[in-house]
Amino acid sequence: MARPVVVEAQGLVRRFGTATVLAGVDLRVGPGTIVAIFGPNGAGKTTLLRILATLLAPSAGAVSLFGNDAFGSHAGVLRRRIGLVAHETFLYPDLTATENLLYYARLYRIDDGSERAAELLAWAGLDAHRTRPVRSFSRGMAQRLALARALLHRPELLLLDEPFSGLDAAGAEAVETTLARMREAGGTVVLTTHDVARGLALSDRACILNRGRLAWESLGRAPADAFAAAYRRVVGDG
């Protein structure tokens, strides 16, 4: 039996007051796929991810996740299958790295919470800093912990808003490896990034969001020159 489409957005519109941030976005993402969404600042990338994470309801249009209405009665169950890394880390500054992960492990009712937290702290290279409050972390360390938090409950759909922001080369490489492994295991990733080279290398499909619309979408892996030409055509040189 065919596995259901993981993400299906139809005619997504989101308005904030009089400003229309998303103006009718259609997006379909299957299992085992990494989709990279590019676009200039203010294109609506973050808003799109927040809607897919069920954090924000669309003003119009529909979102289905794993074949279920994202804002219906199954929303709680769906959230268990989603991981989100946003611009902000969702981490409590006065808790230590371990305490933050254990707290989220309890929210997600993870049975092996302590082991999983220790495993992800090691993955994030934060083992030596596990008892330090997050307030004392650098931007890159906090970003690595935020990624660990999002991976804690082994999500099937990972939504990443600028995941490489603040990461050093080793950190970015660890993230790339993890995402590639997740894809091999049938997981789905939707990410936004301004790091074109990394985003194109990692993704199976690339999209350009501009002024609230999906203005361009590649059929498969996007070659850098074709993407650059499309970006110039759709967005302009800026």
Added chain:
Amino acid sequence: MLAILWKDLRIEWRTKEMLSSLAVLAVLLVLTLTFAGQAGTVGASAGRLAGALWVAFLFAGLLGIQRSFLLERENQCLAGLLVSPVDATSLFLAKLVGNVIVLGLMQALIVPLGALFMGSGMAANLPALAVVLALGNIGFAAVATVFAAAAVRTRAREVMLPLLVLPLLLPLVILVVKATGAVLGGTSLGEVGPSLTYLLAFDAIYCTAGWMLFEFVVRE
């Protein structure tokens, strides 16, 4: 629910920001109000002390309850909660219980101080006083928790919260001040029974309304 409550209490234990600021504000308010009311005139002191105490509890309490949501605002932790499978009801209950605990701790510090300055003997009626304060705290925290969740996302939250909460709390405040004054004056719990029944009813209404509204307030 317990995970959120544990986290809130742990952060408070570590930082002591909420309890210390609440206690300082409440002490200042109680002192100001008791001295303004000519401390030492024993006949009317219980009623006056009750009024002074609840003014302090309300203003300091609003500060504390607001702080419980400001905690979630830093690094957008509230969004982290909202993308988790935790339902809004559990979040409401955790915040409500946490806020009631902090209000209770603040009162444990402030009430003896107020009684000392007002010359009100309260030791004999301590259990009755605890019941009245607890009932007042539950209703107060239920209303303030809902509105603090809404106000925390507004720019004028320091002004918004008292403006939204205090008018709604007026019936409860009148009841709880009268009941507190009565037990501080030596009246037994049985004699303030009708007030306690009304307080219980208000608590039930406020908690049920909060329970039902919280999902909408926190997600919209």
